[in-house]
Amino acid sequence: xxxxxxxIQQGPRCRSLLSKGMYINHGLPPGKEVAGDxxxxxxxxQRVFGPDDKxxxxxxxxxxxxxxxxx
Numbered sequence: 001x002x003x004x005x006x007x008i009q010q011g012p013r014c015r016s017l018l019s020k021g022m023y024i025n026h027g028l029p030p031g032k033e034v035a036g037d038x039x040x041x042x043x044x045x046q047r048v049f050g051p052d053d054k055x056x057x058x059x060x061x062x063x064x065x066x067x068x069x070x071x
Contacts, residue, residue, distance in 0.1 A: 012062045012064070012071075013058065013061050013062050014050075014061040014062070014066070014068070014069045014070050014071075015043075015070045015071065016042055016043040016044045016050075016061075016068070016070055017040055017042065017043070017056060017057075017058070017061040018040065018041050018042070018043050019038075019039060019040045019041075019058075020039055038057075038058070040056050040057045040058060040061070041056060042056045042061075042068075044068060050066065050068045051067070051068040052066055052067050052068050054066065
């Protein structure tokens with residue numbers, strides 16, 4: 001059985017930005033997050049650095065001028 005996760009739009013973050021909180025908070029009622037440790041990684045590189053060798057996080061990955069940014 002395959003279930004697709006709902007895409008949540010939180011702002012202009014790059015669609016490749018990932019965090020642990022995205023996975024463990026899925027399915028909880030709004031406002032009932034249990035975790036959000038602030039650790040991010042790039043889905044393109046699977047590292048804390050994006051393809052442009054810059055750090056990935058919730059602030060830096062809103063910069064649409066980054067060559068790796070995906071809306």
